[in-house]
Amino acid sequence: MAVDTAERVISHIQADFADGRDSQYLKGIGLRVQDRLGKNELTMTDLLADTGYSNGSNYDFLEQWKVTGWIPVFGKYKPEIEGFPYNKERDEYSCPMDRPLPFKGFSTNKDGTVLKNYWAAPRDCKACPMKLRCAPKKKCKSITRTIYDEPYLKAYARQHSERGWQMKRLRQSTVEPVFGSLTQFYGLRKIGVLGKAGAHKVMLMAAIAFNLKKYLKKGGRKPSIGILRTIIDVLQGYLTAFYRQIQPRAVLIKTM
Ligand code: SF4
Structure with missing residues (x-):
């Protein structure tokens, strides 16, 4: 109605x-x-x-x-990721150790929503003292955001x-x-x-x-x-x- x-x-x-x-x-x-x-x-x-x-x-x-x-x-939407500021011009995040997480490509979830994927270089994370806390079971830290982040914001x-x-x-x-x-x-x-x-x-x-x-x-x-x-x-x-x-x-x- x-x-x-x-x-x-x-x-x-x-x-x-x-x-x-x-x-x-x-x-x-x-x-x-x-x-x-x-x-x-x-x-x-x-x-x-x-x-x-x-x-x-x-x-x-x-x-x-x-x-x-x-x-x-x-309610689940978070406008920012704590500790990972976003640079719109470069379309990349940076981490608490000031390493870049650039845009790497698109994927689709089971609902059909198109997502944008960002991840840090595995060599950066491997040598990082925060690795266990930041990316415990993965080669590197990754971030996934909806392609509609801007209208969401x-x-x-x-x-x-x-x-x-x-x-x-x-x-x-x-x-x-x-x-x-x-x-x-x-x-x-x-x-x-x-x-x-x-x-x-x-x-x-x-x-x-x-x-x-x-x-x-x-x-x-x-x-x-x-x-x-x-x-x-x-x-x-x-x-x-x-x-x-x-x-x-x-x-x-x-x-x-
Ligand atoms: S584990 Fe990787 S992403 Fe996390 S703080 Fe260290 S370098 Fe940055």
Whole structure:
């Protein structure tokens, strides 16, 4: 689900199987929301999502896409390796004994993530008094980093900035009430149909009802020829009316 932070309307909702990671859906959802906003001459500038959507490929995608991502970096990520400063121009690390660990090549882990590998010269490590502590069971010290280190670092810096804290609070105060409303008052506590397509329809109808209520509360045009006509109109372009009224500042993505 994606929710607009300016007006708290649902800008996208979809059903997916639970065997995938949240992060794999971010690009698809983001592109669909952007496309929908674009048809209404609006542009998405910021995207907020929780840690489940954190991965290097998503950070890189948002950078390329010129959308500022406010997605907390996964807990395991370390922006620096203690004792091993990085030299960006030379693309190499140096060790506590001031020996270089230059870039040596790419590899891929079992998730398919492309990694960059750096290692020190075995002759340096062999003669080093720190060898037992630094590279105990190997010929030399090696370092592996994701190819998305740069977008990761940017995301990390944003997350720990003052604005990052504000965006975190905004994310929590935007999506949770909408999520709560859908489960408490719009029948999404359980999905009573089989199959993804059926689940998607149920979720879409709940989102339409939610947005329609918002629209009417904001003084939108009341339906004059009955609820059926209204529903058909809404189904044909249910977000159009909302986006003509509002200027969304950002879109927030949340998995139910
Ligand atoms: S073991 Fe190798 S990498 Fe580690 S401090 Fe010594 S020279 Fe540097």
